[in-house]
Amino acid sequence: METSLTEDGAPAYWQVPRLRADQRWLGGVAAALASEIGVGALWIRLVFVLLTLSGGAGLVVYASAWLWFTYYARRHPSARYVPVPKAENPARRALGVVFVALGLLWLSRHFLPSGVGGAALWPVSVASFGMLLAWSSGKVDWSAPYELMRAAGGLLLVAAGVIGFIALNFSLSVAPQALLIATAVLSTVVLIVAPWLWRAASQVREERIERTRADERAELAAHLHDSVLQTLSLIQRNADDKQATVNLARRQERELREWLYGRSRGASAQTERSFRDALLQLGAEVEELHAVPVEVVVVGDTQLDERMQSALAAAREALVNAARHSGAPRVDVYGELSAERLEIFVRDTGQGFDRSQVPDDRRGLSDSVLGRMERAGGSASIVSAPGQGCEVALLLPLAGTAEP
Amino acid sequence: MKRRVVLVDDHELVRAGVRSALGDQVEIVGEACDVASAIQVIEQTRPDVVLLDVHLPGGNAPAVILGVPDTPARFLALSVSDAAEDVIEVIRAGARGYVTKAISAEELLAAVERVAAGDAVFSPRLAGFVLDAFARQPLPAPDPELEELTLREREVLRLLARGYAYKEIASRLSISVKTVESHASAVLRKLQLSNRRELSRWAADRRLI
Numbered sequence: 001m002e003t004s005l006t007e008d009g010a011p012a013y014w015q016v017p018r019l020r021a022d023q024r025w026l027g028g029v030a031a032a033l034a035s036e037i038g039v040g041a042l043w044i045r046l047v048f049v050l051l052t053l054s055g056g057a058g059l060v061v062y063a064s065a066w067l068w069f070t071y072y073a074r075r076h077p078s079a080r081y082v083p084v085p086k087a088e089n090p091a092r093r094a095l096g097v098v099f100v101a102l103g104l105l106w107l108s109r110h111f112l113p114s115g116v117g118g119a120a121l122w123p124v125s126v127a128s129f130g131m132l133l134a135w136s137s138g139k140v141d142w143s144a145p146y147e148l149m150r151a152a153g154g155l156l157l158v159a160a161g162v163i164g165f166i167a168l169n170f171s172l173s174v175a176p177q178a179l180l181i182a183t184a185v186l187s188t189v190v191l192i193v194a195p196w197l198w199r200a201a202s203q204v205r206e207e208r209i210e211r212t213r214a215d216e217r218a219e220l221a222a223h224l225h226d227s228v229l230q231t232l233s234l235i236q237r238n239a240d241d242k243q244a245t246v247n248l249a250r251r252q253e254r255e256l257r258e259w260l261y262g263r264s265r266g267a268s269a270q271t272e273r274s275f276r277d278a279l280l281q282l283g284a285e286v287e288e289l290h291a292v293p294v295e296v297v298v299v300g301d302t303q304l305d306e307r308m309q310s311a312l313a314a315a316r317e318a319l320v321n322a323a324r325h326s327g328a329p330r331v332d333v334y335g336e337l338s339a340e341r342l343e344i345f346v347r348d349t350g351q352g353f354d355r356s357q358v359p360d361d362r363r364g365l366s367d368s369v370l371g372r373m374e375r376a377g378g379s380a381s382i383v384s385a386p387g388q389g390c391e392v393a394l395l396l397p398l399a400g401t402a403e404p
Numbered sequence: 405m406k407r408r409v410v411l412v413d414d415h416e417l418v419r420a421g422v423r424s425a426l427g428d429q430v431e432i433v434g435e436a437c438d439v440a441s442a443i444q445v446i447e448q449t450r451p452d453v454v455l456l457d458v459h460l461p462g463g464n465a466p467a468v469i470l471g472v473p474d475t476p477a478r479f480l481a482l483s484v485s486d487a488a489e490d491v492i493e494v495i496r497a498g499a500r501g502y503v504t505k506a507i508s509a510e511e512l513l514a515a516v517e518r519v520a521a522g523d524a525v526f527s528p529r530l531a532g533f534v535l536d537a538f539a540r541q542p543l544p545a546p547d548p549e550l551e552e553l554t555l556r557e558r559e560v561l562r563l564l565a566r567g568y569a570y571k572e573i574a575s576r577l578s579i580s581v582k583t584v585e586s587h588a589s590a591v592l593r594k595l596q597l598s599n600r601r602e603l604s605r606w607a608a609d610r611r612l613i
Contacts, residue, residue, distance in 0.1 A: 261487040297532035297565045300539060329508070332528055332567025336535070345566045391566070 016072040018081045026150075027066045027132060038085035039093045047101040052125075057108040059125035063132045123164035130157025227255055243291060250293075254284055275308055276301040279335045279344070282316055286331075290323035293330045300337030310376035311342055311396045314369045318346040318392035321369075326350025326390060342378075342396040349389040369394075406431040407520045410449060410477070412442040412468060413457040418505065422455060422482070425509040430516060439463040443471040451477050452520045456499065458483035458490050466497035480519045482507075488533040495534075496596050501525025524588040531564035534595060553591060560587045 020031035023041060030048060034041035051058030087093045133154030166178045231252040238244040276298045283296035304312075315333070322331045328350030335344045369392060373380040378396035407430045411419050414437045423432060433449040436442035439462040446454060446468070454477050456465045469479055479499040481491065491502050500519045503512065504527060515525045526534075538553050553561065556577075563573045570588075574581045 295528055295567065297528045299532050299535040299565070330567075334528065334532070334562070334566040336562065336565075338539075347567045349567075 013084055013086075015081060015083065017069060017083065018073060019066070019069050027062070029062055029065045029069065032069060033065070036083050036086075037093055037097065038083065038087075039090065039097055043094055043097050047097065047104075050101065051104055051108060054105055054108055056122045056125040057104070059129040061104075063125075063128050066132055123161045123168060125161075126164065127158045127161025130154045130159075130161060133157065223259060227259070228252060247288060247291060251284075251288055273304050274301050275304055275312075275335065275337055275342070278304055278308075278312055279315070279333065282312060282319065283333050286316065286319045286323055290320065292323040292328070294319065294323070294333060295330060296333045296335070298335045298337075302337055307376045307378070307396060308342060310372050311344060311378060311394055314372040314376075314380065314394055315344045315346060315392075317369050317372070318394070322346055322348040322350065322390060322392075326352070328389065339398065341398050342394075344394040345391060346394075347389065347391040352384045352386050352388045352390050354384075354386055407453055407516055408433045408449070408451040409516060410434040410436065410442075410445055410451040410454045412436045412445075412454060412460065412465075413482075414438060414459075414461055415457075418457070422512070425512055426516070427509075429513050437461070439467045439471065442468045446472050446475055446477055450475065453477065453516050454479045455482045455516070456480065456494070458494055464490070465494045465499070469494070469497040469499060478519045478522065480515060480525060482512075488536065491530060491533055492537055492595065495530070495592060498596065500592065501527075502530040503527045504529060518585075522589075523585045524592045526561070526564045526588055526591075528565045528567050531561045534591060535561050535565060537595070553594065557587050557591050557594075560584055561591060564588075 015036065017032035017036040019028035020035065021028050023031040025031075025045065030044040031041040034044045037044075048058045048062055051061060085093065087096065131154065134151050163179075166174075170178065231248055235245050235248050238248065279298050280296050283294040286292075287294040315335075319331060319333060322328065326348040328348035330349070332347045333344065334347075335342070337343075369382070370380045373394055373396070376396060378394065380395070381393045382390065383393070384390035409426065409430045409432050411422055411432060412435070413419050413422070416437075419435055426432065430453075433451050434445040436445045437460075439460050442454075442456075442460070454468075456468060456479050458465045458481055460468065465479075465481060479494075481494045481499045481502040482505060483491070483502070495502060500522070501515060501524055503515050503525060507515070507527070518525050535558070538558075559577065560573060563576065568576065570581050570584045574584045577584075
């Protein structure tokens with residue numbers, strides 16, 4: 001029964017069952033066996049109880065089955081488990097269970113009491129069963145009272161088993177002394193080992209923290225060297241050129257800020273960029289090229305597609321136009337993305353213009369902004385008047401993204 | 405009467421810069437460089453407005469605001485920080501606005517005046533942060549009014565994010581500047597009282613609540 005499937009891929013007749021945490025009373029062994037054989041779990045539970053009452057073998061079988069199933073599930077975490085019912089009809093399966101149970105009962109009656117003897121078997125079974133109970137609640141929700149009860153019950157059973165072992169194998173009168181001696185030995189061991197364990201644990205913890213810190217420091221140093229130190233030396237060299245110095249400082253500030261607050265960390269490495277990153281980068285590029293501060297605000301985000309790329313290209317033209325011709329001290333870019341549409345506004349508070357009297361070069365520009373948006377299935381509007389600044393609004397409906 | 409202002413920033417250079425930008429238009433009654441000294445200075449000088457850096461040694465700006473619960477002073481956050489959660493956090497703690505340090509001198513003066521008068525100061529960036537925070541899917545909330553912006557409030561915020569000044573927004577929407585201001589204040593109040601999951605999570609992450 002090493003694998004759950006035969007070679008042609010069909011489930012094997014006998015498989016190692018999975019513990020049924022969903023139906024369990026104790027460890028889920030009875031429910032697991034029941035689903036493997038194809039009978040009601042109550043039958044199996046009854047067998048276990050009977051076996052336990054007749055010499056304690058039930059507890060041992062239960063504990064070993066639990067260990068086996070757990071171990072198997074851990075070794076073969078991906079194995080599929082498809083139980084095959086063991087006989088055509090339920091009555092036959094139940095009958096089979098009854099026969100096996102009778103056989104086991106007979107065996108335990110005849111061999112157990114004379115062999116190991118009740119003096120050792122009972123307490124040891126009880127103790128190991130208790131251990132199983134306590135351990136099997138390992139990674140469960142400790143706030144559930146049932147699980148707490150189960151763990152506490154397990155520990156109690158272990159204690160009962162140990163005390164029973166002492167009481168049965170020695171006379172009951174030595175039990176107090178035995179307990180005392182055991183406690184003394186245990187405490188000594190704990191006293192010797194505990195500080196050492198504690199120190200070892202905290203050492204591991206400290207080392208891990210130290211290592212993380214060292215990594216962070218190394219990353220920080222590398223980044224600062226590549227960016228900030230380089231820029232500082234550039235600034236020293238360009239100290240006479242005020243505009244260049246300011247541009248360098250601004251660019252560095254932006255880079256450092258992005259790095260510190262992680263907005264687009266790693267984004268540039270990806271071929272798929274997000275709308276937010278792209279628009280922020282667009283603003284940064286124009287700001288650098290034309291030495292006009294560009295304030296970019298983005299609401300919402302998603303991966304860019306081709307139509308959004310066209311909208312971004314149109315926004316770029318509007319932005320360059322504003323930076324070049326408006327004479328405004330600042331250009332505001334606002335991008336908003338919702339499920340239905342993408343909107344980008346490019347606004348300056350510069351000199352503005354009358355659209356009926358636009359010089360040809362600028363009319364060409366606004367036409368190309370409109371053209372780009374229309375080709376992408378969107379629209380654009382330009383609002384401006386002399387002395388009133390200018391705002392270009394780009395609108396791209398997104399409901400149609402499903403179309404080719 | 406000149407507004408009495410306290411500067412809180414851990415960088416001497418930044419304080420000097422702000423001081424010279426504000427010039428003699430306001431009276432700078434105190435300066436502080438960390439949370440403890442800020443609380444002390446604010447309690448001693450009782451200023452009208454506190455210009456508050458978002459990141460401070462010994463805790464952040466919210467620690468200062470929560471440290472002086474009885475002060476009549478209004479807080480204006482002033483930062484280079486771009487992290488939305490930091491900014492939202494300061495606003496939720498009670499600051500009346502947020503401007504970036506790249507702001508021009510006149511704009512800063514106007515912002516100080518506006519905050520001193522009890523109004524909200526929205527930079528385009530703050531408007532964007534708030535829209536983003538409210539754009540996330542709302543939870544079924546005990547008080548849905550707090551969890552959603554009205555259409556008008558959203559409209560005002562979007563115009564702010566597009567770079568419009570209050571006056572321009574007023575004429576565009578054909579409402580008074582006072583109404584624009586009351587919309588902005590309403591948004592701030594919602595931000596402070598809303599228990600949207602995103603916001604609470606930000607606050608919880610930073611052990612504010």
